[in-house]
Amino acid sequence: MEDQSLQQEGYFGEFGGSFIPPELQEVMNYLTEQFNKFKDDPEFKEELSYYLREYVGRQSPLTYAERLTEAWGGAKIYLKREDLNHTGAHKINNAIGQILLAKRMGAKRIIAETGAGQHGVATATACAMFNMECVIYMGAEDTRRQALNVFRIELLGAKVVPVDKGQGRLKDAVDEALGDLVQNYKNTFYLLGSAVGPHPFPTMVKHFQAVISEESKRQILEKEGRLPDAVIACAGGGSNAIGAFAHYIDEPSVRLIGVEPDQAPTLTEGVPGVIHGFKCLVLLDEQGEPRKTYSIAAGLDYPGIGPEHSHLKVSGRGEYATVTNEEVLEAFQELSRTEGIIPALESAHAVAHAKKLAPGMNRDQILIVNLSGRGDKDVEQVYHMLRA
Ligand SMILES: *Cc1c(COP(=O)(O)O)cnc(C)c1O
Numbered sequence: 001m002e003d004q005s006l007q008q009e010g011y012f013g014e015f016g017g018s019f020i021p022p023e024l025q026e027v028m029n030y031l032t033e034q035f036n037k038f039k040d041d042p043e044f045k046e047e048l049s050y051y052l053r054e055y056v057g058r059q060s061p062l063t064y065a066e067r068l069t070e071a072w073g074g075a076k077i078y079l080k081r082e083d084l085n086h087t088g089a090h091k092i093n094n095a096i097g098q099i100l101l102a103k104r105m106g107a108k109r110i111i112a113e114t115g116a117g118q119h120g121v122a123t124a125t126a127c128a129m130f131n132m133e134c135v136i137y138m139g140a141e142d143t144r145r146q147a148l149n150v151f152r153i154e155l156l157g158a159k160v161v162p163v164d165k166g167q168g169r170l171k172d173a174v175d176e177a178l179g180d181l182v183q184n185y186k187n188t189f190y191l192l193g194s195a196v197g198p199h200p201f202p203t204m205v206k207h208f209q210a211v212i213s214e215e216s217k218r219q220i221l222e223k224e225g226r227l228p229d230a231v232i233a234c235a236g237g238g239s240n241a242i243g244a245f246a247h248y249i250d251e252p253s254v255r256l257i258g259v260e261p262d263q264a265p266t267l268t269e270g271v272p273g274v275i276h277g278f279k280c281l282v283l284l285d286e287q288g289e290p291r292k293t294y295s296i297a298a299g300l301d302y303p304g305i306g307p308e309h310s311h312l313k314v315s316g317r318g319e320y321a322t323v324t325n326e327e328v329l330e331a332f333q334e335l336s337r338t339e340g341i342i343p344a345l346e347s348a349h350a351v352a353h354a355k356k357l358a359p360g361m362n363r364d365q366i367l368i369v370n371l372s373g374r375g376d377k378d379v380e381q382v383y384h385m386l387r388a
């Protein structure tokens with residue numbers, strides 16, 4: 001019970017909360033109230049499950065990776081196939097959920113920020129589908145590096161606003177989007193892309209991504225008659241991982257393992273701090289500023305992490321590991337070769353860690369690897385890395 005009341009205030013242990021100016025806090029209070037009002041409403045749930053089924057293509061399969069299991073020679077490997085969702089990743093689950101909430105709240109306009117562009121594409125997709133005006137803030141530097149995603153977003157009928165201020169990166173785009181929200185909150189909804197940010201976003205994004213583990217738990221019980229020994233997912237902001245973990249958190253026999261790039265090891269080396277309006281483990285440099293991170297997987301390049309992961313780490317319920325770029329590239333190729341599934345580079349982090357764990361486990365043990373997305377978006381980049 002104690003945990004639940006803490007969660008209602010947006011805290012996970014000491015992490016989470018809301019560290020924002022008063023005018024923004026009012027908007028967040030209203031959002032919290034509306035989210036709580038609709039999330040368990042039978043009509044809202046019905047509408048959400050309709051679009052998840054008919055538009056996203058859920059449920060996603062839990063595929064037994066027979067050849068990979070054989071090759072690694074230990075635990076049975078199951079893949080949760082978020083790569084098969086419309087748009088090719090888990091982000092659409094959250095985008096659809098938040099848009100349906102926005103509609104209930106009477107919003108006419110959706111705004112979002114994007115760094116690499118994937119969240120911008122998911123948001124623009126959902127906005128096209130629901131005929132909502134859509135504005136995506138993107139650092140000017142990022143619009144140049146991700147020109148194709150800018151074009152994709154525009155094809156989907158949304159507007160991209162390049163942000164020149166600051167360094168022209170994700171953080172500056174977030175600031176612009178928040179400024180827009182404070183001005184226009186009466187008709188505008190800010191659609192956040194990961195389980196980060198001030199309350200209620202981490203709780204809300206988890207709610208919409210929890211469908212991943214709701215399904216996988218049912219599926220593994222049907223297929224194997226028992227729970228998995230571990231669930232493994234990559235962690236950038238932490239939304240696919242918290243969704244993949246959610247329904248196992250209260251099952252102590254199931255290990256929950258998040259995997260990060262060794263060049264952005266937030267949960268391994270981070271310290272408690274406030275970033276983007278919430279408290280979490282964060283990587284700081286010598287000056288105490290958020291450290292510049294780098295990842296070959298654009299979706300994992302974030303110096304903070306969701307507050308619930310921070311709490312799972314500190315409380316010992318969650319385990320967090322890092323993998324190197326070489327291990328990720330190897331896993332990317334191995335899954336492609338052995339199972340005919342080209343994973344997103346982000347997801348290949350989870351595969352790479354599973355490869356280390358599986359051989360040391362028994363053949364009757366079970367690992368679920370969350371394949372957060374498909375790798376089509378990364379093929380050209382991997383081509384340059386392997387052929388260069
Ligand atoms: C964005 C993205 C991630 C990282 O985001 P999380 O919020 O940590 O899930 C991981 N995988 C894919 C395919 C992504 O697009």
